[in-house]
Amino acid sequence: MDQRFHEPRHVLYVAWAFAPHQGPGVYRPLATVAELVRAGHRVTVLTADLDTFDLIIGGDRTLLDDVADSVRVVRVAMDPLERDPLLNRWPNARIRRPKRWAARVRDDQTQSFPELVYSTWQPRAEAAAARIHEVDPIDLVIATGNPYVDYTVPLRLSVDYGIPFVLDDRDSWLLNVYTGEPAPLADQTLPWLEFALSRALRMWFVNEPIAQWHRERFPQYADRIAVVENGWDPRFLDIDQIHRDRRPGSRLVYTYVGTVSSTFPLRLLAEAWRIARHRSAELSDAELRVVGSFGHGGHLTAEQTAIADEYARDGLILTGRTPKHQITQVYAEADVLVFLKEGSAMVTSGKVYEYVATGLPIVSMLDAQHDARRILDGYPRWHDARDYSERALSAAMLEALDDMAQGERHFAAAAEYGARRSREAHLRPALADVFAALRP
Incomplete structure (x- = not known):
């Protein structure tokens, strides 16, 4: 294989829910970033601010110890809106008419991107990513969802600068994988996903049934859809x-x-x-x-x-x-x-x-x-x-x-x-495939 495929790259990894987020979805991003570092690549992570996890969502600061010192972490503030627990920050409109205020907030959230709660992060994250690229050109973007606002960053960088990207979907943007029914806002999501697939280098899913459903739904992009299973983490389990x-x-x-x-x-x-x-x-x-x-x-x-x-x-x-x-x-x-x-x-x-x-x-x-x-x-x-x-x-x-x-x-x-079912065993061949597919 051409040696240029093995050259170190600058990878932007977009994960709103990165450490110290304590939800189960944080471990795949942590492991992916660790594998990128192990392979010799320079990694910048774009994620939410610490207050979001410490005050709003729930955080585990010990997870920060699992991020290599070489990784640059850029934290972009997230407006908590409905989730804000600090009453002294609530606007008068919320205090006076909380239901009307909440309904207006939900309507506003999906104006530019079809996702409740997280869509307000979009303009801030995109601006931060553009600045990162100006200072230190990005070779590849990997974005993981959910939340799916993460996907807006590689789409913006692809359109503006032609940067290749991988989307890692841990569930499904279109489907409720528990019921098989369309996800909320699926009609609005469909054109976004179709556009994303048209430009993506790869799109990963965690199991074959989800991946096959998407291959059948988007046959023209079937060759870009791959399965990258989860696995257990040796760094946590002895x-x-x-x-x-x-x-x-x-x-x-x-x-x-x-x-x-x-x-x-x-x-x-x-x-x-x-x-x-x-x-x-x-x-x-x-x-x-x-x-x-x-x-x-x-x-x-x-x-x-x-x-x-x-x-x-x-x-x-x-x-x-x-x-x-x-x-x-x-x-x-x-x-x-x-x-x-x-x-x-x-x-x-x-x-x-x-x-x-x-x-x-x-x-x-x-x-x-x-x-x-x-x-x-x-x-x-x-x-x-x-x-x-x-x-x-x-x-x-x-x-x-x-x-x-x-x-x-x-x-x-x-x-x-x-x-045989460690997370690294699944990630390494998937990442090797991505870097082999990059143009020299």
Whole structure:
């Protein structure tokens, strides 16, 4: 291959939700930037300001430690508008007529770009990117969504300066991947996406069902659409420590790790756990830990609070989010992992890769077409509920108990299966393909 394809490039990486954003979507950007640095490229990240994460969305400052010193991070302020928690900054119109004010804000937000909440970042981000290019010419832009306002930056730079770009879509700009229905504002989004695909070097999706849907919808651009799966992050997950910290003979712990949204089947999980405890004396003092953020705001709903209270005597513990740098300890304290995820064929989940990397028994309850089954299939310690019910899930929990009782002899084979599914293993060939496609 021409050596010029391997020359260091200046890459602008656009991710509104970059560190210290604490949502699950931050880890793919962190890993992509790290891979670009590892490959010898100069990287500038364009992201939101720190106040947005510290005061508005929720942030984890420890994630900043995972950004290499060589990476230049440009932070562009984001107007919080409806999300602003500081009352003394609220305009008089909001205080006097909050509903009318909110309706006007939502109308204004989609005038220039079809996305609520984030679209106001567009002019500031585009201006910052243009200035970056003036000072230090950009060779390639990679932008990740959502939010999809990130995509306006490479489009602007492509139109104004001819800079090639890659769009990394972690879900789908057009579809609700959980339901298969059109996403909000899909009609307005369609021309934007079609224009973006007409100029993009590549567009990445996280699984084949989503990618194939887009290939069929845009056959003229099918050769630009690629799958770049998620994976587990060795920088956060220490498999040796998980194995080393096993605690035979202590109280048994079943653990769910992941976001607990308003649609997460928490009551079904809690009831299945209660049934399993009643059916096995070995689980009489066991715990079921639910570890993860509660929705986007980090707070339990009234129904979730009621469930937590009702099943507390059954050993149900809702711990909330654990900082990513402490996630190894969460898995090290678990004897069995429980995996539940909403959605179907277009949903994989980033957590399932982390689960299979641990080597622990995994209990699951998923839609029959759920894409996470593809990752779990072949994992030697997978115990799947035979149908979507409390009884079936409790039976799978007891099967996993038998698995665990056989000792650690399955651990090595299970961990070896998961080791092949690291995030780097998926990112490296995808990035090599992009740089090979760049014109010399």
